[in-house]
Amino acid sequence: MKRRNFLRNMTLASLATPFALKGVQYKGLAKKLFNYSKSAEDRVLVIVRLNGGNDGLNTVIPLDQYGNLLAQRSNVIIPQPNIIQVTPEIGFHPVMTGMKNMFNDGNLTIIQNVGYPEQNRSHFRSMDIWSTGMTDISETRGWLGRYLDSVYPNYPNDYPNAANPDPFAISMGSEVSSTCQGLMSNFSNAINDPFAAVNLLNTGAVNDGTYFGSHMEYLSILIDQTNQYAATINAAANAGSSLSSLYDVNNPLAVQLRNVAKMISGGLKTKVYILNINGFDTHDAQVDANNTMIGNHADLLKKLSDAINAFQNDLGLLGISNRVAGMTFSEFGRQIASNASLGTDHGEAAPMFLFGSCINAGIIGSNPVIPSTVNSQDAVPMQIDFRDIYASILKDWFEVPEIEIQPLFEQAITYYQVLGACNVGLNELVEERDKGIVYPNPAVNNATVRFKCHNERVKIELLDLNGRQIRVVFEGDLTYGIQNIPFELEGLKSGQYFVVVNKESAKESIALTKIQ
Amino acid sequence: MIPDQIVEGPLTMSMDPYNGTWTQQEAGHLLRRTTFGPTFQQIQSAVNLGMDATVNSLLQINPTGLPLSYDPNETISAFGTTWINSVYPAGAASAQVHENARIKSLGAWLIKRLNTENTTIAEKMCLFWQNHFAAVLAPDSRASYQYHLLIRNSSLGNFKQFVKDMTIDPTMLIFLNGASNNVYSPNENYAREILELFTIGKGPQIGPGDYTNYTENDVAAGAKVFTGYTVDGLRSATLTSPVAIYYDILHDQSTKQLSSHFGNQTIVANGATEYADYIDVIFQQNQVATYICTKLYRYFVNYDLTLDVQTNIIPVMAQTMIDNNYEILPVMQLLLKSQHFYDIAFHGALIRNPLELVFGMFNPCDSVPNFDLVSNSDLYISIYDFCQNMGQSYGAPPSVAGWIAYYQAPAFSKLWVNSTTIKNRFDLANYITVYTGIPINGNNFKVNALNLVNGLSFPDNAIAVIDDLCTVFFPKAISAAQKTLLKFILTGGLPDFEWTNDYNAYAADPTNAVVSTPVRTKVEQVLARIFQMPEFQTI
Incomplete structure (x- = not known):
């Protein structure tokens, strides 16, 4: 690169x-590229997947549309006085104090109404589309896997090696991330606990030149690779540290992000970390019957906001915030009108967040327009194509030339500036920050x-x-x-x-x- | 890794009946490919029965049991009875609670079959067709049950009729939007997949919107043909099952023009059975037989379609299918009895999928849970979850194209294992052998090592025990050194007669834990190693 x-x-x-x-x-x-971060080789992207379809309209609330929103979702909407005002036109769910602080500190970007044309409202299909970065149903490689395949075409043959001792991507949990699916193998290593020793038995196997033999060789490489990656992950996690006191040990996302901070600060060269938070499919009981500010969705957003805020705080204290940028995504937003079960059904576009001290903080895109009359199943139309955001991250953050980015996607890419000046020297030196x-x-x-x-x-x-x-x-x-x-x-x-x-x-x- | 083009391919390109040696090696290959983990006894019986009779006995679909209510939230149908024709309670929330109970029962039913009905090809065929018509479970488990029943009942039947039945199956109508496809807003989803994935297959694009075997215009025409069907009765409080229902008023009454790939034929308006007219036209193209036979070949024989295979094997299978008006059974008879199928090049040529892995551990040990209905069902759900963590959730294929390991070149079945799933495989192997077993409501479920060893040819002979275990679990012979190591684990490094003494002490007093425990733990230790050997990961 x-x-x-x-x-x-x-x-x-x-x-x-x-x-x-x-x-x-x-x-x-x-924001200009003053104090811009180190070379792309050192940069890390953290992706948080909100699984199930996040209700964007109760996350980033368009205050200028409140009247029409109230008419459509009175049983789930947050009372206006309780919304955290971010700008005169935009508010956050009241639990998102952490993300509000990040916004104020120039560490958060809101990207409005992100989706793709002809939204598919099936979880699986839509998650496939978001993971592959393509609407073509025959594409099975992830958007990151497709990129990594182009750079490391022989993977997993001879990996890890001296030049690439660490996994390219780590998926926190027990599943590899479909965003990293390559042709031969998945580029992500699924890690539940980076401190856990992995020592898979390798009984050895001989390639006798048959189909069977080729599997023996593949499995033998895989077992060795899994053990070796686990060893470098282990070493980094033990060498790294975490300085923030903001992590809540009862918040699984926060615990995982703390582990990510430890691995990064411990010197692991992994470029992408993928985390997952389940439960956003809030067809019912999205809010408490007596108080729309609490309930399942509030719990999820609080976990998300608190965890990312703690992580950002930690990165600053560790002096590595200029190396890390983050992104959230969900397979779709939810419909404008709520349903009778205190929930919302599958919709279309929704906001994404970018976070980090080097992102182009602020707001990209404008508020969705909520009409005064809404048909059943109407959702927020897409304004910004998610593939343009992926491409912009590849370009700005990983410095991939446009000529290599365009072939990874189906449509002509529109680039957004997602990287700005880093807040380094401010975040890292608390006494200097103001x-x-x-x-x-x-x-x-x-x-x-x-x-x-x-x-x-x-x-x-x-x-x-x-x-x-x-x-x-x-x-x-x-x-x-x-x-x-x-x-x-x-x-x-x-x-x-x-x-x-x-x-x-x-x-x-x-x-x-x-x-x- | 070595590219497949330099792999030693099959030598035998004949579809004539196999007449070579018929030993545990060949019989084991047949049974491993057509069932989920044969026992030693099953392999031995197949040897005694001979190839022809064994294949005939495998190619049957016996009736299966019903999914039974066991979750306390199910209040409509009584505990232990089936809910497949039970209404849902009124109210969306209560219906959801019941659906949650029923989907667990359905999942347990699907998984249980792999464990308890392992004497025929039925379950392997069912998985093949689930991967082929890769719909996910419907929002109403009664519909999901109908879909899986249709698969089972059709799995060795007539492919053409199968496609017709699947076209108006409620689960499929929901999955590919057939239920919302009408003359006012045509939806091309099913019309596209029936051509691209279910029947004729997508060829190279040879012109704008022209995929060799069909065109975009055929997709659009097909969408019109399929209009008018929808689904009624989902989670109904009055209807005992969801049904496909046809509304003529929602059907496109125009004459549909097909492309030159279908001889420029037209489909004239013909109401509720027009879809069948169109499917008949699709099936006039012999490419349909080639497409489905290729898929059967990849599933049962090998993923690698060499030029020789494309020239000499697939056409013979396809012609057999055409000669038999798209009956599936004759093709399977041809394939499983062919010289080509038994070529040594295919032994171990596929990596076990997670279901083959799990039941390749349990079934050869006759490990069937005999807790109560609740715990048995919960156990099967637990196994379902293990398989999901290893990349295969039955009933929820990852996309309409099925699991990528069945179609994604060049890795194919290698895609079942990655750094996560190999660890999950090994962890599970340890869990069900030398560790506690899968915990279920205060009980534990692990492999039945004693059943296994009791079924071997000479269970008191350490050498024979290891030989038989290799026959059961490995697709190819392992080295003498590997066998020596396994025997070392079995005997604890002591002379072989010590095993003989231990086993005979146990056989004389089988209910005495003092003598059975040493035998059981020794076999479990051997199994723990076998299950973590790369050789076992293949089939």
Whole structure:
């Protein structure tokens, strides 16, 4: 894999319109590849599968559609005052405090209305489609397996080896992940407990040149490989550590993510971890009859949000957050109208989350539109194709050239910018995290000021060395969290300047060097 | 790994009746391929009976039992009776509770058959057809039962009639959207799969929308032919079984034009039986016989379709099928009696699927649970779960194309084992031999090592015991060194006569745990190793 083309992404980032400030803090367009993470070889992707079809409309709640939603799902909807406001238009389920913090800290992206054309509402078929990244029913390889096959065509022959001592992917649990199915073998290693010693008996077997013999050789390789991978996984898990106190030992997803943090910090070179959380098929009893804020769906979302928040916190404390990005997906969303059993039935598009300190934090896509009249079985139509997100992750995170990505998918790919500047140096150094910075610095024509504020009015000025105001960069009300405000330097002479952030709570002055 | 093209292929390309030596080696091969784990006695009987008579006795479908209510949540049908014609209670929640109870009973029924009906080819045929018409269980277990009963009753019958019956089977109508296919909103799902996967097969694309054997227009025309059927009575509180029901008003009354691949024939409107007219037209193409015979070959003989096999074997099978108006039985007789089938190249050429693995451990030991109905059923569900963890959930194939190990080149049956499932296989092997067994409601279920050893030719002779165990569990002879090691485990490294003494002490007082336990544990230790040998993973 080749290294990231730094300049290309600079160009993309500078396409942001610096003075379209209304809502800029939500769009995250301004993040540049300052402090960007290490080379793609070190990067890890964590995938969390929400099995069963997550009710997106009770997860990321379109506040501007609340009235029409209420009319269609009054028995499951969250009361408006209890929704966590993320932006004026978007709210989270009240249990998702962890993910709200991540959003505020620039560690979470919401991708709206993700799906594919002609949604299949069968769990199995739709999960196949999401796993293979293809709607073609004859495709059986996973989207990651297809990619890995193209890079490592002989797998599993002669793996592990000196260059690739560790499994390419680890599926937490007892099943390999169909996202990693390759032609000959699955690229994922299913690991229930990375600390468990695996020592499968290898009685030896001879290939006598027959079909039987070829199986003997295959099985013998497999047994050796399983033992060897288990040994490196074991070693990494024991060498690694976990520093966060936020993990709940009663939350299975959190426990698995803690193990993932240990394996990554212990030096395992595995590129992909896949985790699974079951139970999202909430046809009935999605919510408690007397209180829609509690119930099965609330429990699931709390597990998800708490676990990912703890994991992100841990990665920051371990100093490895710039190496890890995450993604959630589910086979479909659920219908707009609820049913009579306090549940919702199979639907279509739903939000995905990306998480990590290097993702392009913010919101991609717009709120779904809930009409005033809804037919039975109506669901949220797809706005963003999930295969475009997969492709964008391959491109931005693993730095796979577009020319290699396109053949992996059926349709012409539309790329989204899913990677942004890493919040490293902020997350990792807790005492530093609230301090404002300007990046890049020195800067040529564009720069971004990054700071933390409360829900308050903020005015940002650009001053010269003598304290004279050159212009007001921004003035307006912001919500709590890390803010990234881009601005232009074009036309200014080279030299020293100050960016002054006037908050109601404090005033920060940040030096900036302008170069040609 | 060595590519298949340099593997030593079969030498015998004759479909003439096999007339070579008929020993435990050949009889064992036949029984391992056609049943789920023969006992030593079954192999010996087959040797005595001869090849021809053995095949004839295998090619039968005997009646099977019914799924029985055993879950306390089932309140409509009494405990121990069947629910297959019982209504559901009113109310979606109660119906769901009953469905949960019934689906467990159905699952137990499916798995139990593999354990208790192992004297004919029936269950191997049923698995073949479940993989072929790969529908998942319906939302109403009565429909799922009908589907699996149809499979069993048709499994050696007429393929053409089978496809017709399957077309209007409620489970299939639900699975491939036939139930919502009508003149106002045609759904092509079934129309596509019947051509692509169930009958004629998809060939290379030779033009826009043209897959050699059919075209996209044929799919669209087929969708119209199939309009009008739907399913009534799902989880009904009044109807005792779900039924396929035809509404003429929902049927497309136009004349359907087929492509040149079907001789440009038309299907004229013919109401409720029009689908059968269309299937008759599909079956006029001999490619249907070639397609299904290829699939039978891959399942029963070998995944590798060499040029020789495509030239000399498949056409003979297909012609036999055509000559017999698509009867399945004559093709199976031809295949299982052929010289080609017994070629040594095929011994151990397939990796056991999880069901073959599990029952390849239990059945040769005559291990059948004899707890009460609840525990027996729960045990079978537990075994179902083990198989699911090893990649095969009966009743829920992963896609309409079936399990990938049956079609995915180049790995085919190798796909049954990966780093997870090999560990699951070995863990289970240990569990049911040297560990506690599968825990079930306070009991444990493991292989019956004493039954096994008692059924061997000379159970008090350590050398003969190991020889017989190899005959039962391995598709090919293992080395002398491997046998020596197995005997070492059996005797604990002591002289052979010590085994003889131990066994005879047990045989003289079989209910005395003091003398039976040493014999049992020794055999269990041997089995633990056998079940973890790569040789055992093949069939």
